[in-house]
Amino acid sequence: MSESSSRSRWLLGLCILVSLILAWGDSRTDGSWRRFFAQAISPLDKLVADVGAAFRSRAENALLTTELARSRQIVWQEQNLLKENDRLNAILALRSTLSYESIPAHVINYQTDGLRAELTLDAGELDGIKLDMAVLAPEGLVGRVIRVYPHTSLVRLITDPEERVSCRVYKSRSFCVLRTDELGRIRLDYLSSRAEVEKGDAVVTSGLGGVYPAGIPVGSIESLELSPEQLFFSVLLKPYVNFSALELVVVAQPVIKPSAENPATPAPTTAPAPPVHKPTQPRPTETPTEPPTAPPEPQPRPTPAP
16 A cells, blocks of 8 residues: 555544544534634644645646647657658659659668668568669669668668769769768769869769669769869769658669650561572583484496406
């Protein structure tokens, strides 16, 4: 039995005892003794009332605290649903703008330790995921699929030190290659010193290499330096995507559609067999025959002498 329960029962018993004494005194006196006794125990009566009010306040506070926690949970759930709805709308908007097949997937693991930067998705081979498919977010490029399992897949981020992405500066169309250096900074290599670029320029994928489709936003130029003896700019890039906050992505693969300039190749048909030419046998050479010779005319027989 708790201390509060024992105290409550003790106070209740005391109140009952006082009531019985008052009732007994009223039956034997004219009420003066009752008034005296009531004045004597009035402090105790007030104490009992204060204790009861304190217990009621404590119970009410506990109830209010529970209701407040429940209200906060409901507000949090509503806010989470609103954010999830915004993310889904953004993914749907992204898929509607793509000209290639896409598969939505949730991020179930994020791993980066300086040597690698990878994501795990809850979609795999049974969902249509294949190797080297590009992974996108509403903000821009995320990475590519490097390993596929039946129900999950592994994605290498563009911030992985081993990843290289062929890019272009959107405004000048200048070619460059994205990589991550040993300090974890994203750089753009091979950006010509003659290129017309400046800080803040947008960078998109070039489409070269056959992995990443062209025109996907990657990031913006954060810093730009050039020494007199250098042939290329030294460029740092700020990616558009916050990789550690990713929850929902799209896995995409370009679809080559036939056009008027490049119609689809018709199905091969069986060509007729070429005619077989039999070798011509040479005709035998005919030896010209000589005309028959006429028989010699008979000579007159000589007449014998007499």
